Amino acid sequence: MIESITKPSIPLQPGENYRFHFDLTKCIGCKCCEVACHEQNNNPADVKWRKVGEVEGGEFPNTARLYISMACNHCLNPSCLAGCPTDTYYKDPLTGAVRMKEDTCIGCGYCTWNCPYEAPQFNPERRMVTKCDLCHNRLIAGDAPACVSACPSGALQFEKVQTEEWKKNISQANGPGIPEASITLSTTRLTLPKNLKSDLDRVDDYRLRPEKPHYSLVLLTVLTQASVGGFLALFISELLVRLGHLSPLLQKFLKVGPWAMFGLSALALGTSVFHLGRPFFAWKALKMWRRSWLSREVLFFSLFANLAAAYSLLRWTEIFQLPGILETLGALVALSGLAGIYSSARIYMVPARPSWNSIRTPIAFFSTALILGPLAILVIFSWQSRQTAIPLLENGGGLISKFLVMTILTAGLFQLGSILAKLFYTLSQEEHELRGTARLLTQWFRYPFLARLGLLFVSLLGVPLTLLGLLESDSGGGSVPFWIGAILLMALASELLGRYLFFVTVVPKNRPEGYF
Helix, strand or coil: CCCCCCCCCCCCCCCEEEEEEEECCCCCCCCHHHHHHHHHHCCCCCCCCCEEEEEEEEECCEEEEEEEEECCCCCCCCHHHHHCCCCCEEECCCCCCEEECHHHCCCCCHHHHHCCCCCCEEECCCCEEECCCCCHHHHHCCCCCHHHHHCCCCCEEEEEEEHHHHHHCHHHHCCCCCCCHHHCCCCCEEECCCCCCCCCEEHHHHCCCCCCCCHHHHHHHHHHHHHHHHHHHHHHHHHHHHCCCCCHHHHHHHHHHHHHHHHHHHHHHHHHHHHCCCHHHHHHHHCCCCCCHHHHHHHHHHHHHHHHHHHHHHHHHCCCCCCCHHHHHHHHHHHHHHHHHHHHHHHHCCCCCCCCCCCHHHHHHHHHHHHHHHHHHHHHHHHHHHCCCCCCCHHHHHHHHHHHHHHHHHHHHHHHHHHHHHHHHHHHCCCHHHHHHHHHHHHHCHHHHHHHHHHHHHHHHHHHHHHHHHHHCCCCCCCHHHHHHHHHHHHHHHHHHHHHHHHHCCCCCCCCCCCC
16 A cells, blocks of 8 residues: 655665655645745746646536646656756656756756656746756655645645556556656556546647747758758769869869858857857767767767868868878768768657657658758859859769759658648647647648748759759850759748748647646
């Protein structure tokens, strides 16, 4: 038999954790626990470590409404801990609580995306993430958490749990309207009514709120992907013509292109720090590269930028022209960039955000790279050909143009297919979060969504038509570079708009809230 605890004893026995126990049959929805938590921790109004929500169901007159009070569940497999790039989270050996080392948090917010219970929350006053720590100071003093002490009906209690035994009974952490306990192995035990209605659902199901747009991340992801795609296109273009003599046009093209792509990556990486609550500590994000995809993204893109600078310098100055050095360095630039894009995509593939947690996310990211990168290179190529009397078809020029266009069209079709697949998939699902994403795309943001599709379609249509003019001209197509530039701007606008929609239309798993 499990007994509630009013006077905690520290430390616990090996294999034990403290946890919350919430009895749905006793809660009256007074929110005393929510108020007590807020006052105990002096949080801003919008930062709520504990929330009281509602679920309801049935048909009149046989209806039911229940209240659910939830805070951090101090999970056995906490997703906030696993994803943190700075090793801020840890399981307290004395209490089993998931706690934070506040001096290491950089305010990236990655943990807030990973947690399906919305437990970690960004505190704008402190510029960092904060969360429930089981009222650690009260536990040390021998008192129960403030929320437990404030509950007038005894619905919220405090108890010990044997972790290995609990893993066998994890279903006791599941309840109506609550994310699945198996995601993180929640330790909060729920007592449900004996004759629980099967159709109980959260009362805030109707309410949708767009998520934050994260403009700095929109720029970071799109521009870094464009830069990687550009370097990859340059590397393959050079391989295509390396066996033959390079014309002056191609030699100049392969010198200017890398600097343009490097500048793009430098601009993108420079904007990334604006996403952080504590940007001066951005270097700490490298710490947990062994387990955090965010750390790996930082690692690979830092490596990519440095290798790209070295490659651009060697290509421009033509020093140290040892056999194979440029090809090797170019391959390393491309590989580190592709690894960075994959790591970036994996950041968003978390169970707590269902519309992101799909193979469509890396497909979309790689497609962006292979649309914008080759398009930017094609602009540079066509512009340089306009400044010279050398025909584009000479010594590999036509081969490069055809390769770039085929890459753009193939990636564009993958991107278009990914967008439509996501739309039809979310429309067909019953899951609250996926239905919410579909509603946001087709109702709240239908005009930006249509604009995104329209710009992408027009861009894909314009590329082969422009190529015809590019190849039929002896001097580079005259106005063709301007048309290619216009297509690049349309494609860039489409991808930026698509990435904006990616952020604002995701519906995260979270705790139930009230009707109002």
